[in-house]
Amino acid sequence: MKVIILINCPDKSGIISSVTRFIHSHSGNVVYLDQHVDKFSNVFFMRLETDFNSENFNADSFKNAFEASIALSYHMQWRMYSDTVRPKMALFVSKYNHCLYDLLGRHNSGELKVDIPFILSNHPDLKFIADQFGIPFFHVPFSKENRKQAEAEQLTLLKAHHIDFIVLARYMQIVSNSLIDVFPNRIINIHHSFLPAFAGAKPYHAAFKRGVKIIGATSHYVTEDLDEGPIIEQDVIPVSHSHSIADFISKGRDLEKIVLARAIKLHVLRKTMVYNNKTVIFS
Amino acid sequence: MKVIILINCPDKSGIISSVTRFIHSHSGNVVYLDQHVDKFSNVFFMRLETDFNSENFNADSFKNAFEASIALSYHMQWRMYSDTVRPKMALFVSKYNHCLYDLLGRHNSGELKVDIPFILSNHPDLKFIADQFGIPFFHVPFSKENRKQAEAEQLTLLKAHHIDFIVLARYMQIVSNSLIDVFPNRIINIHHSFLPAFAGAKPYHAAFKRGVKIIGATSHYVTEDLDEGPIIEQDVIPVSHSHSIADFISKGRDLEKIVLARAIKLHVLRKTMVYNNKTVIFS
Amino acid sequence: MKVIILINCPDKSGIISSVTRFIHSHSGNVVYLDQHVDKFSNVFFMRLETDFNSENFNADSFKNAFEASIALSYHMQWRMYSDTVRPKMALFVSKYNHCLYDLLGRHNSGELKVDIPFILSNHPDLKFIADQFGIPFFHVPFSKENRKQAEAEQLTLLKAHHIDFIVLARYMQIVSNSLIDVFPNRIINIHHSFLPAFAGAKPYHAAFKRGVKIIGATSHYVTEDLDEGPIIEQDVIPVSHSHSIADFISKGRDLEKIVLARAIKLHVLRKTMVYNNKTVIFS
Amino acid sequence: MKVIILINCPDKSGIISSVTRFIHSHSGNVVYLDQHVDKFSNVFFMRLETDFNSENFNADSFKNAFEASIALSYHMQWRMYSDTVRPKMALFVSKYNHCLYDLLGRHNSGELKVDIPFILSNHPDLKFIADQFGIPFFHVPFSKENRKQAEAEQLTLLKAHHIDFIVLARYMQIVSNSLIDVFPNRIINIHHSFLPAFAGAKPYHAAFKRGVKIIGATSHYVTEDLDEGPIIEQDVIPVSHSHSIADFISKGRDLEKIVLARAIKLHVLRKTMVYNNKTVIFS
DSSP: OEEEEEEEEEOOTTHHHHHHHHHHHTTOEEEEEEEEEETTTTEEEEEEEEEOOTTTOOHHHHHHHHIIIIIHHHTOEEEEEETTSOOBEEEEEOSOOHHHHHHHHHHHTTOSOSBOOOEEESSSTTHHHHHHTTOOEEEOOOOTTTHHHHHHHHHHHHHHTTOOEEEESSOOSOOOHHHHTTSTTOEEEEESSSTTTTOSSOHHHHHHHHTOSEEEEEEEEOOSSTTOSOEEEEEEEEOOTTOOHHHHHHHHHHHHHHHHHHHHHHHHTTOEEEETTEEEEOO | OEEEEEEEEEOOTTHHHHHHHHHHHTTOEEEEEEEEEETTTTEEEEEEEEEOOTTTOOHHHHHHHHIIIIIHHHTOEEEEEETTSOOBEEEEEOSOOHHHHHHHHHHHTTOSOSBOOOEEESSSTTHHHHHHTTOOEEEOOOOTTTHHHHHHHHHHHHHHTTOOEEEESSOOSOOOHHHHTTSTTOEEEEESSSTTTTOSSOHHHHHHHHTOSEEEEEEEEOOSSTTOSOEEEEEEEEOOTTOOHHHHHHHHHHHHHHHHHHHHHHHHTTOEEEETTEEEEOO | OEEEEEEEEEOOTTHHHHHHHHHHHTTOEEEEEEEEEETTTTEEEEEEEEEOOTTTOOHHHHHHHHIIIIIHHHTOEEEEEETTSOOBEEEEEOSOOHHHHHHHHHHHTTOSOSBOOOEEESSSTTHHHHHHTTOOEEEOOOOTTTHHHHHHHHHHHHHHTTOOEEEESSOOSOOOHHHHTTSTTOEEEEESSSTTTTOSSOHHHHHHHHTOSEEEEEEEEOOSSTTOSOEEEEEEEEOOTTOOHHHHHHHHHHHHHHHHHHHHHHHHTTOEEEETTEEEEOO | OEEEEEEEEEOOTTHHHHHHHHHHHTTOEEEEEEEEEETTTTEEEEEEEEEOOTTTOOHHHHHHHHIIIIIHHHTOEEEEEETTSOOBEEEEEOSOOHHHHHHHHHHHTTOSOSBOOOEEESSSTTHHHHHHTTOOEEEOOOOTTTHHHHHHHHHHHHHHTTOOEEEESSOOSOOOHHHHTTSTTOEEEEESSSTTTTOSSOHHHHHHHHTOSEEEEEEEEOOSSTTOSOEEEEEEEEOOTTOOHHHHHHHHHHHHHHHHHHHHHHHHTTOEEEETTEEEEOO
């Protein structure tokens, strides 16, 4: 049984030694370990991939023992994930279908190890794709008037389906704190620029106007500050004066698909940790 | 004899045909032609590499004939360059030496087809490198009090050495309009970020703080708006949480060197045209 | 009406002038022109995007006039394409679905301006995807014994559906001359390595064994020499010692999708010309 | 005092725990740890950056204790490096100067933390650069006849200057086993292609002939099989039909410089381990 442990705590000598000894003494094996120290904040981060014998391993008693003997003394924040549970991912979309097709294609190939209980949209346009892939589709329209009610409806759906995290696959609607507070660092957005350049609306138009020679895409966790959440993944491609805005949009689609898919995979493999509005990515 | 012709004018049917026929009828051969139409502004751009027989070719009479028969009727702005003249490039530096070493190394290898009449700095620190390469070095210190006088000194040097264009190779001093007006679109700067992100001072520090996963460098023509001139060339490299600001700076140095060198080469080969604060790069 | 003209001929002075004048004199406008001279072989290549008034334009008479007055005297090989006709593309697949999903997703979004009359496979596995997208699927199994018959069946299907070009979207079966001769430079393959490295079977395994730090994908026209046809497009991504062969395969999938899609788009836009087993790509 | 420890041994449960506990119990602190398991060969690799109090730390007694209590029982091969010693690097060159200029520029900026006791060449051409930078230059000509004697002369120089590793900065002479055996995995070469493509002579010419759309450079440790040693670093850049062989060479120079410099830095930071003709790079 594979168990992933994520730890962060004030940096101090001896953490690695203590943690690995503890795991070893509970008949676990450290398969892979990665760590990082943020020297500005003096914070230690560690991700461990461990193997335990499923027959002997009692997750609850391990948790309690680790909490009592290690986590407390080092003032750790820590989480533990077993690979026997598949995370449940909700997909939020609007009218653009390229990220949706890409993610569903990857899901069908077994590349994305998640369940997708539903696709939600503020528009009905992409229902046919959900149908194509046999995934439930919920149309929750948004307007100035119905915002509170629509958000309540979203939350009801998310809870009813035990959603672990949300992916905004070009969802063109600002997500409010009522959702963010329930899913902190668990809402992944794709923005179509290399942030912090061209935050906000119409980044390809802004990039064209500025005459940049590269365009990019950025995947980040959603916080209440629009396009300012912790960055998970970015990538860019070259453009030139010969490209129109339509070319930027078309080239950008490939970036958006790949950058979003990479970010989701990092999240699902528990390779992301968030601190001070930045990410530690154990890739 | 190789002659490069750069043209821009309002777009209209028949320009390519007229221009190529004219060159042909003057015993020239079009070796390479590149063109672009800016559809927003309806402006036509063209760069021609042509071959003329040196013995028969009279540049002045060609110019006059082209101006009278073609340029006037199409309302062209145009320039003509012969490869028999090497452009004169002045290097402005401060204390960082990586771009300076890189450019002088390229110059010594014959990769940069320019003359370098002098290196100018607001600090004396890099004089030893100028000495190493046998290039005159002028120390023109800057302070709030002596700005006007220092700029006058710079202009005197630039004129005395018949400088064609200026390269700010990490010159840490804002260049004012008194210089920019004399060298419009002929001052090339290297900024150590993927503009428009992180304009202004300390871009690596700002990039580190924001937690970006790519850093970049941008070479642009200097205009009176700081870091907002027409972009010539940009490139980026990936970074991660494990990199310190010092790592950003070290990785960035390689970017700065390459991006600046590429921009200079494009400028020297007359492959850049500027319009509406953007560049057309005929690469 | 947009007309694309592709020309190649022995290099000679005056070609651009003659061709553009001819188009102009037939009431056409050159919207975009790109050209190239292969100096080793002294061959001139040109691609023109032109605009003609649909009402007055007679394609056949234009062709005849161009052939008689220009093409003959310059010994040109040339072709003309109108944007009123959508090319017909056949997709050949085996068991891997990532390229298939990607291409069908792009097709549905309107990004690929082709018709897809059918999908053909030597295995029945991916029929469900063809069904999902409502595209006819033909299962043509291959064995040592039935090769000739299977190839005849393929040719019958290709002719019956007036196929213009074939895309091997990870089709794991060698295509023989009986097909190649009918579709010269019109069969596009995706190979999962940066050719010429790791030609042949299992390139990801070979790349892993060699310990390379980058892996790639290559799209090329199929010729009778396996993996040695003219390269249309290549791209790479970094890998490290920490990646398993499974990681190479997973990362490579994204490359394969993008590199194949780019090659198809270049082909469809008539931006590729083949000469001496190399391509000229007017991108 | 910073101490780097490199370990490899058969994989087994408990290694990380044992090693970190040992360091901790000797008043050391693990600043950074990276590890890797080669699952094919069942080999465990680890690199530790540790801090010891210089006053108390006795390197020899630490070594003996570690060897006796840890290394023996796990059958480790291991090495220990202190940051108080700067490695001595010999530069071998021929006639191309771009890598030499680049490395000496980096050395002068303090970016390369090595001593350079001498530059050696089979040609006298680059002596002027050695003079420029005040580094001794030895001209050791090679011919079929004098090979043995020349190699002996090289070895004498290398020993006399206590050289730790050799960098072939475009040294156009095959290095024989007489040198390789004395400097196993301590001779770094730069090859101007993305190996394994275009091994051997004239890779840019071969790449041009094949019509590839990317060219590359590869830095590797030298083994007796030409261009087949363990790869340390690779990078690529795009090229097109419009580039001549001269363009390939010019673009490639930038790649060569950067790829070689990166490889040297990884080597100097003790971030490379070699196994089965592959590298583990703890970057």
